[in-house]
Amino acid sequence: MAHQEEADRGQGTIIRCLDIETTGLDPIKDEIVEIAAVDLRPDGSVIGMTETLVKPHSAVSPLASAVHHLVGPDLESAPSIEDVIARFAGADAYVAHNCSFEEGFLRRYLGQQVWICTYKCALRVWPEFETHSNQALRYQLGLVNPLDLDRAKLVPHRALSDSIVTGAILVELIKHASW
Numbered sequence: 264m265a266h267q268e269e270a271d272r273g274q275g276t277i278i279r280c281l282d283i284e285t286t287g288l289d290p291i292k293d294e295i296v297e298i299a300a301v302d303l304r305p306d307g308s309v310i311g312m313t314e315t316l317v318k319p320h321s322a323v324s325p326l327a328s329a330v331h332h333l334v335g336p337d338l339e340s341a342p343s344i345e346d347v348i349a350r351f352a353g354a355d356a357y358v359a360h361n362c363s364f365e366e367g368f369l370r371r372y373l374g375q376q377v378w379i380c381t382y383k384c385a386l387r388v389w390p391e392f393e394t395h396s397n398q399a400l401r402y403q404l405g406l407v408n409p410l411d412l413d414r415a416k417l418v419p420h421r422a423l424s425d426s427i428v429t430g431a432i433l434v435e436l437i438k439h440a441s442w
Contacts, residue, residue, distance in 0.1 A: 277310070278303045278379075279354035280433060281365050282425035284331040286323045290367035294319035295344050296333050299422035300351055301410070307434040309410055313350055314423040316341035331420045348372045360397040360429045381432045388439050397428050406431045 280301045287293035299314035316333070318341040328334050352373055359365040362380040370376075385395045392403050398419050401409060408414050409431030417424040 276305050276356075277354045278305065278356050278358060278433070279351070280358045280426045280430040281351065281369070282359060282422040282429060283365055283368055284333060284420070284422050285327060285368060286319050286321055287327050288364075290364075292321075293324075293327075293368075294321060295368055296323055296327075296338055296341075297331065297422040298344070298347065298351060299426045300354075301423075301426045301430040302354070303430055303433070307437065309430070312423065312426075314426075315347050315350070317344050317347065318342065344372065358429060358433050360425070360432065379433070381429050381436060384436050384440070385432065388436055397425055397432070400432050401428045404432065404435050406435070410434070 280303065282299055283295050284297040285293050285295055295317050296319050297314070297316050300312065301309060302311040304310055316338055318338045323334060323338070351369075354376070356377040356379055357365070357369075357373070358379045358381060360380070361382040362378045366376075366378050381397075381400075382395055385392070385400055389395070389400075389403070392400070400406075406428070409417070409428050412427055417427060419425065419428075
């Protein structure tokens, strides 16, 4: 009976795979311009997705735009981070690829949380891989349609697409990790 109760509690666990796009790389002076999350159960099933653009107070640097292709006019009518952050709070664990970046920007909004870094985990689980970037891992692991989602709808370096890939990588990590 105790085992079933433990399993039931685990089903209530929310693992939130997050990604953000920003005006630059410095969490002290730069701001979030897009945030997205894919919520997973411990068994890897998707239970929800959310994304939003965010209006920053400062301009997006040309170098940042070159990565995510978001520019000022895209963000003019977007809500502020303060207006949307509650949608991203409340997970049992947060997952990001190179999570120190996301954590640096989100700590002031989400507080101290449990973070799992798929980049660091992948380095340990697949040391033989030539590179461990999100997209490289996606294809090295054969995740053409990550989380069974149509690859034609995924745009690398956009928050929701990167969250989906990170979630798929996490599922593979769990399958392949030696506990």
